[in-house]
Amino acid sequence: MEPAAVLTAATLALGYLVRVLSRWSCERSEVRKTELVQQGLSDRVRSLPAGSRIVEKERGREVEIVVGDAGPSGLR
Numbered sequence: 001m002e003p004a005a006v007l008t009a010a011t012l013a014l015g016y017l018v019r020v021l022s023r024w025s026c027e028r029s030e031v032r033k034t035e036l037v038q039q040g041l042s043d044r045v046r047s048l049p050a051g052s053r054i055v056e057k058e059r060g061r062e063v064e065i066v067v068g069d070a071g072p073s074g075l076r
Contacts, residue, residue: 041065 041056041063048054050068057063 037058041054045054045065045067048067052067053064054067055062055064
């Protein structure tokens with residue numbers, strides 16, 4: 001095999017590997033950021049008294065959480 005062909009194949013393989021690792025790293029960062037946001041939301045909800053309501057809006061998503069029992073009548 002010619003050295004130029006080997007060098008070209010090695011360069012292409014290395015480029016592909018770098019692209020795959022870069023994409024994995026970006027997606028892993030997104031997952032970690034989502035985990036941290038959820039953990040923060042959980043921590044805030046734990047500190048609220050029963051009957052409280054919290055609304056979080058992020059990236060076009062809205063999450064509404066009602067904490068604990070709403071009372072004897074069941075009304076919120």
